[in-house]
Amino acid sequence: MTHDARPALLHAALEAADRGWHVFPLRPGTKRPALHGEAACPRTGACTDGHRKWEQRATIDPDRIRAAWSRAPFNVGIATGPSGLLVVDLDMPKTTSSKGSSDAPCGAAIFRALCERAGHRVPDTYRTRTASGGQHLHFTAPSGVRLSNTAGTIGELVDTRAWGGYVVAAGSTTPTGTYEALSAPEAASTPAWLLSILQPAPRAVRAPSGPVTAQSGSYADSALDNETRNVASAQLGAREAALFRAARALGRLIAWGDLPRHTVEQALQEAGEATGLTAAECRSTLRSALNWSIAHNQVKRDAA
Numbered sequence: 001m002t003h004d005a006r007p008a009l010l011h012a013a014l015e016a017a018d019r020g021w022h023v024f025p026l027r028p029g030t031k032r033p034a035l036h037g038e039a040a041c042p043r044t045g046a047c048t049d050g051h052r053k054w055e056q057r058a059t060i061d062p063d064r065i066r067a068a069w070s071r072a073p074f075n076v077g078i079a080t081g082p083s084g085l086l087v088v089d090l091d092m093p094k095t096t097s098s099k100g101s102s103d104a105p106c107g108a109a110i111f112r113a114l115c116e117r118a119g120h121r122v123p124d125t126y127r128t129r130t131a132s133g134g135q136h137l138h139f140t141a142p143s144g145v146r147l148s149n150t151a152g153t154i155g156e157l158v159d160t161r162a163w164g165g166y167v168v169a170a171g172s173t174t175p176t177g178t179y180e181a182l183s184a185p186e187a188a189s190t191p192a193w194l195l196s197i198l199q200p201a202p203r204a205v206r207a208p209s210g211p212v213t214a215q216s217g218s219y220a221d222s223a224l225d226n227e228t229r230n231v232a233s234a235q236l237g238a239r240e241a242a243l244f245r246a247a248r249a250l251g252r253l254i255a256w257g258d259l260p261r262h263t264v265e266q267a268l269q270e271a272g273e274a275t276g277l278t279a280a281e282c283r284s285t286l287r288s289a290l291n292w293s294i295a296h297n298q299v300k301r302d303a304a
């Protein structure tokens with residue numbers, strides 16, 4: 001590469017900082033932080049009083065940004081926590097298997113389906129296209145709530161980045177492509193329905209009164225109905241993925257005690273078999289997806 005990529009990357013870093021997003025350098029052409037890790041800390045400079053990781057060193061100071069990006073064509077990392085951002089990361093299906101990968105839905109399609117199910121449009125907010133063809137939806141996080149990263153909590157191939165996470169900013173380039181802004185309005189605030197998935201109300205806070213229990217019950221029942229319908233109406237080639245997604249979504253409700261496992265298993269087993277999947281295929285997909293979802297959501301609740 002003969003031309004100097006530094007001015008364009010500096011511009012990208014300054015533009016992000018201008019939005020109030022805290023940036024730090026990523027190794028040129030990669031998604032990896034350029035700053036040293038704790039094991040290699042020299043205990044000098046920024047780390048004189050102890051190691052400071054990228055999340056603490058990320059900045060919106062234009063002078064520090066100019067100084068850093070004058071040294072090398074660093075890609076731009078945005079530390080989502082200090083930036084007050086919640087970024088929804090919509091990934092592409094892995095193409096490791098030669099068979100069956102082409103009809104797997106991408107994260108964007110899964111997220112769109114989730115929005116529809118929640119009765120909302122896909123939120124209009126600052127959005128980038130990632131080097132691999134995925135998307136990052138940037139939302140402002142509510143103040144007073146410390147969200148952390150999630151993987152698969154919202155849906156298959158739908159992750160989130162908040163405290164402890166970062167995203168690659170528009171303008172950065174890797175060997176697979178360039179990150180670009182698809183729409184450039186401000187980041188919208190995190191939709192309440194999304195927040196309720198990421199931050200489920202602690203059960204202890206729920207009043208033990210009739211109406212609340214009834215509401216939670218009817219929500220669980222309608223989720224079960226919807227998921228069962230989704231599976232039953234899945235097209236050839238998407239049946240197993242639909243079953244998998246439904247089991248992951250409902251597994252959360254099992255973990256929270258809103259639905260009994262045998263009820264979910266029976267409903268999805270019947271819906272899966274009705275699409276033409278064999279009983280054994282349904283059972284094995286259901287077992288792994290439910291186990292994953294229940295374990296995942298239990299860990300999350302214990303940590304909360």
Ligand SMILES: [Zn+2]
Pocket residue numbers: 036037038040041042043047050051052
């Ligand atoms: Zn250090």
